[in-house]
Amino acid sequence: MLKKYNIAVIGATGAVGQVLLDLIEARNFPYNSLYLCASTRSVGKKLVVNETEYLVEEIKEELFNNVDFVFISANNEISKNIGLLASKKNCIVIDDSSVFRMNPDVPLVVPEVNAHALKEHKGIISIPNCSTTPLAMILKPLHSINPIKRVIVDTYQSVSGTGAAAIKELNLQSSEILDNLNPTISEYPHQIAFNLIPHIDNFHENGYTNEEMKMINETRKILEIPDLPISATCVRVPVKIAHCESVNIELSEPIELETVNNIFSNNKGIKILDNPLKNLYPTPIEVEGKDDVLIGRIRKDLSNKNGISLWLASDNLRKGAALNAIQIAEEIISNNYF
Numbered sequence: 001m002l003k004k005y006n007i008a009v010i011g012a013t014g015a016v017g018q019v020l021l022d023l024i025e026a027r028n029f030p031y032n033s034l035y036l037c038a039s040t041r042s043v044g045k046k047l048v049v050n051e052t053e054y055l056v057e058e059i060k061e062e063l064f065n066n067v068d069f070v071f072i073s074a075n076n077e078i079s080k081n082i083g084l085l086a087s088k089k090n091c092i093v094i095d096d097s098s099v100f101r102m103n104p105d106v107p108l109v110v111p112e113v114n115a116h117a118l119k120e121h122k123g124i125i126s127i128p129n130c131s132t133t134p135l136a137m138i139l140k141p142l143h144s145i146n147p148i149k150r151v152i153v154d155t156y157q158s159v160s161g162t163g164a165a166a167i168k169e170l171n172l173q174s175s176e177i178l179d180n181l182n183p184t185i186s187e188y189p190h191q192i193a194f195n196l197i198p199h200i201d202n203f204h205e206n207g208y209t210n211e212e213m214k215m216i217n218e219t220r221k222i223l224e225i226p227d228l229p230i231s232a233t234c235v236r237v238p239v240k241i242a243h244c245e246s247v248n249i250e251l252s253e254p255i256e257l258e259t260v261n262n263i264f265s266n267n268k269g270i271k272i273l274d275n276p277l278k279n280l281y282p283t284p285i286e287v288e289g290k291d292d293v294l295i296g297r298i299r300k301d302l303s304n305k306n307g308i309s310l311w312l313a314s315d316n317l318r319k320g321a322a323l324n325a326i327q328i329a330e331e332i333i334s335n336n337y338f
């Protein structure tokens with residue numbers, strides 16, 4: 001009989017946590033006990049998974065005595081404290097935050113790209129930033145046949161990447177503005193409704209934001225190309241769900257578009273949506289709720305014989321977070337990487 005596991009979800013009431021619960025149900029994840037935790041604000045709240053009602057609990061140390069997998073989607077502080085605690089108690093921690101991502105002892109995994117890294121795990125596994133994941137997914141198969149020389153990426157990131165509170169803020173600001181009221185601003189340094197903000201996370205001294213540096217460093221780690229030349233500009237846009245990216249890739253040699261299409265068509269987790277003459281290309285609304293990364297606008301870079309440009313869209317709450325996390329757990333189970 002299929003073995004079942006005890007699971008704790010830390011941050012079960014959040015934007016990612018809610019999608020994770022949907023996916024546990026939709027993917028028939030094999031669980032026995034399910035413990036749902038959030039902040040004290042949510043303790044006692046009822047959440048339903050597989051038609052069973054669960055009460056949201058406070059995080060207690062004893063919980064981890066009886067748990068196999070801990071999914072953490074809360075914040076950096078909780079990840080750090082609870083991640084270390086749970087892994088000391090022999091739980092497998094799959095963490096969504098950035099705290100462990102660049103730790104050499106922690107695999108940073110997108111199963112379609114580097115599932116092999118899971119063999120080396122020491123109890124904590126990180127998922128990448130939600131914009132890094134789709135980028136790594138498209139770079140890897142190209143790099144395998146025609147090594148990448150340089151990448152320039154610009155992102156268009158939805159507010160759900162910031163969390164549930166930012167979705168509420170976009171809704172609120174939109175209605176306030178339409179009612180000729182001053183918008184309430186708390187999640188971002190500027191109004192996000194009817195605007196865009198080229199600023200995600202803190203600025204570093206080099207002029208790049210932390211989000212941009214995460215994309216650069218995490219992509220290098222996942223692809224195992226520590227010196228990959230890559231530049232990123234990350235922009236928050238007034239979209240609820242899904243991140244888009246405009247990507248320019250310089251390869252070692254020229255490549256035919258037919259070859260690019262074949263490569264992407266044969267890769268799990270990627271779907272091509274590319275018929276501009278019929279107005280077919282990826283959009284946030286098109287990809288919302290979907291597992292695959294959608295790619296379109298695939299074209300030659302007219303300024304560089306070895307270059308291609310493309311556009312992608314990915315559901316940041318699914319492949320950018322909850323889906324990737326659950327796929328990691330499934331990979332551990334199917335390969336017995338305990």
Ligand SMILES: NC(=O)c1ccc[n+]([C@@H]2O[C@H](COP(=O)([O-])OP(=O)(O)OC[C@H]3O[C@@H](n4cnc5c(N)ncnc54)[C@H](OP(=O)(O)O)[C@@H]3O)[C@@H](O)[C@H]2O)c1
Pocket residue numbers: 010011012013014015016017037038039040041042043059072073074075076078096097098128129130160161162163164165316317320321
């Ligand atoms: N959103 C994305 O696209 C995305 C993608 C990749 C990674 N991540 C990472 O995933 C994590 C969660 O993101 P999110 O967007 O889901 O954020 P969110 O919507 O703000 O949800 C945060 C969750 O953490 C809980 N929480 C907050 N403080 C807590 C505490 N002291 N103790 C226990 N639980 C606490 C919240 O509970 P309450 O409801 O009770 O406040 C809520 O369940 C973050 O580390 C983020 O960086 C997010």
